[in-house]
Amino acid sequence: MSAATTRSRTPDRLCAEAVDLARSAAEEAAAPGVVGEHAGLVSEGDRVVTHFFECKEMGYRGWRWAVTVARASRAKFVTLDEVVLLPGPDALLAPEWVPWSERLRPGDMGPGDLLPTDAEDLRLEPGYSGEDEPLPNSPVSHDMAELVEAEDAEVTAGVPANLPLAPTRGSIAAVAEELGMRRARVLSRYGLHTAADRWEEGFGAKTAMAQAAPAACVSCGFLVAIGGSLGQAFGVCANEFAPADGRMVSLTYGCGGHSEAAVMPAPPRPAPPRLDETRVDPFPLRPSPDSGSVPMGSEEAESEADLGHS
Numbered sequence: 028m029s030a031a032t033t034r035s036r037t038p039d040r041l042c043a044e045a046v047d048l049a050r051s052a053a054e055e056a057a058a059p060g061v062v063g064e065h066a067g068l069v070s071e072g073d074r075v076v077t078h079f080f081e082c083k084e085m086g087y088r089g090w091r092w093a094v095t096v097a098r099a100s101r102a103k104f105v106t107l108d109e110v111v112l113l114p115g116p117d118a119l120l121a122p123e124w125v126p127w128s129e130r131l132r133p134g135d136m137g138p139g140d141l142l143p144t145d146a147e148d149l150r151l152e153p154g155y156s157g158e159d160e161p162l163p164n165s166p167v168s169h170d171m172a173e174l175v176e177a178e179d180a181e182v183t184a185g186v187p188a189n190l191p192l193a194p195t196r197g198s199i200a201a202v203a204e205e206l207g208m209r210r211a212r213v214l215s216r217y218g219l220h221t222a223a224d225r226w227e228e229g230f231g232a233k234t235a236m237a238q239a240a241p242a243a244c245v246s247c248g249f250l251v252a253i254g255g256s257l258g259q260a261f262g263v264c265a266n267e268f269a270p271a272d273g274r275m276v277s278l279t280y281g282c283g284g285h286s287e288a289a290v291m292p293a294p295p296r297p298a299p300p301r302l303d304e305t306r307v308d309p310f311p312l313r314p315s316p317d318s319g320s321v322p323m324g325s326e327e328a329e330s331e332a333d334l335g336h337s
Contacts, residue, residue, distance in 0.1 A: 038076050039076055045096050061084050062092055066080060088118065095107075219256070226277065236281070240281025
């Protein structure tokens with residue numbers, strides 16, 4: 028260990044005794060009553076010492092006023108170097124700053140928000156081949172890049188598709204524009220896999236709903252098939268009572284709203300009343316003679332009485 032290093036660890040006597048000078052400098056930089064008790068000192072080098080004072084400012088728990096004093100070689104007077112407010116070992120600190128691109132979570136975007144994509148985003152790849160300039164409405168084009176800043180995005184009037192720019196005629200970008208391939212970038216294989224993993228985690232076979240389902244979505248009538256390679260493993264749920272209505276679901280997902288889980292029988296309906304108007308049913312006013320309900324003698328006597336025979 029060199030002699031210079033040994034001397035730098037030993038605080039200078041005159042600088043260490045300049046506590047009042049350091050306190051007055053801290054109170055001048057802060058305010059009276061905010062600077063607390065002396066909390067120690069540390070040697071910064073030859074004839075350079077930093078004094079620490081407790082900070083009584085609200086919201087700065089554990090912070091300390093650091094006042095650095097120095098003395099010139101062979102000088103008898105201590106001079107002030109700097110005064111700063113520094114966090115102590117147990118200071119209350121703000122959380123580490125995280126860029127907005129890493130803070131953003133699904134569902135955070137609202138109406139009017141603009142989310143620019145990185146030019147090297149692994150989820151996207153060029154929608155056409157070649158070394159030509161990207162389309163004017165591409166987020167990686169030079170004109171669109173000028174509209175996007177690091178933290179705040181400002182967009183001029185009109186949508187990007189209406190920008191008064193066009194690719195060079197005869198280039199691959201111009202041909203792609205004429206063929207209707209307006210997307211400058213498309214989903215890459217990495218972006219495809221990450222989206223599939225995310226959908227499988229949310230509405231896949233390992234979810235609690237799928238484990239208790241009577242059948243999988245692959246046999247459900249409410250499943251809307253999609254095209255492309257994703258259609259081999261996913262579809263869109265169209266059951267308004269299902270928890271995944273309108274969501275991309277795995278074919279192995281399922282819920283209690285399966286179309287064939289419990290087919291309810293149709294309720295019985297009574298037959299409609301029928302009226303036959305082609306025949307006439309006779310209804311006798313008197314019982315027939317052979318019905319046995321009235322004696323024959325009584326009936327003959329009664330008939331004779333009605334006709335007035337003696």
